[in-house]
Amino acid sequence: MAVNDQSRLGCGRLIDELWDTADQPPNEHELGCPFCQQARTNLQALSDATDALTAHEDESPDFTPSMRVKDLVMQLVHVEVRRGQAIPLLTPELVDAAPELSISEQAVLDVVWRTADAIPGLVARHCAVRLHPVDQQPGLPAVVHIDLHIAVASYVSIPQLTDVVRAQLSERIAAETGLSTRRVSITVEDLFDA
Numbered sequence: 613m614a615v616n617d618q619s620r621l622g623c624g625r626l627i628d629e630l631w632d633t634a635d636q637p638p639n640e641h642e643l644g645c646p647f648c649q650q651a652r653t654n655l656q657a658l659s660d661a662t663d664a665l666t667a668h669e670d671e672s673p674d675f676t677p678s679m680r681v682k683d684l685v686m687q688l689v690h691v692e693v694r695r696g697q698a699i700p701l702l703t704p705e706l707v708d709a710a711p712e713l714s715i716s717e718q719a720v721l722d723v724v725w726r727t728a729d730a731i732p733g734l735v736a737r738h739c740a741v742r743l744h745p746v747d748q749q750p751g752l753p754a755v756v757h758i759d760l761h762i763a764v765a766s767y768v769s770i771p772q773l774t775d776v777v778r779a780q781l782s783e784r785i786a787a788e789t790g791l792s793t794r795r796v797s798i799t800v801e802d803l804f805d806a
Contacts, residue, residue, distance in 0.1 A: 621647040733765035763802040
């Protein structure tokens with residue numbers, strides 16, 4: 613199983629950057645970032661489980677799994693930490709029913725990052741994906757709200773660029789995930805010289 617080492621959290625940070633410093637106190641960004649806080653919580657749970665497994669191996673060496681099994685488990689755990697919340701592909705018929713099919717928040721974020729990276733004059737900085745609270749209709753594709761924060765090149769027209777971003781994000785998310793995006797909020801945080 614290949615692990616996508618370029619997976620980014622909603623704040624734009626590579627998950628591996630957080631993974632590499634998970635045993636250190638959170639930095640200033642991590643203290644205020646809900647994406648990093650959730651990932652750190654997941655990584656702490658992983659660390660606790662690893663410590664428990666190591667203690668069990670010390671007590672019962674006959675039950676120690678092979679390195680291949682350990683590597684496979686770690687790859688699966690690594691993927692799970694990256695995944696984020698599950699978003700239903702179709703809105704369930706019953707309010708409290710579990711969805712039959714879902715997609716991870718990280719998979720939707722990957723579509724957002726790839727789409728934004730392909731648009732000239734734009735640098736995506738932060739992104740949040742969440743179910744739109746009002747527009748869910750049972751049996752139809754789930755509706756998500758995309759909240760994207762960007763920096764733009766000083767030579768571009770911001771209104772034109774944001775129109776392009778909204779259209780391309782809506783199109784790519786629908787094509788690659790089947791989700792509907794009725795709302796794409798874009799915040800221009802900064803300008804840069806290209």
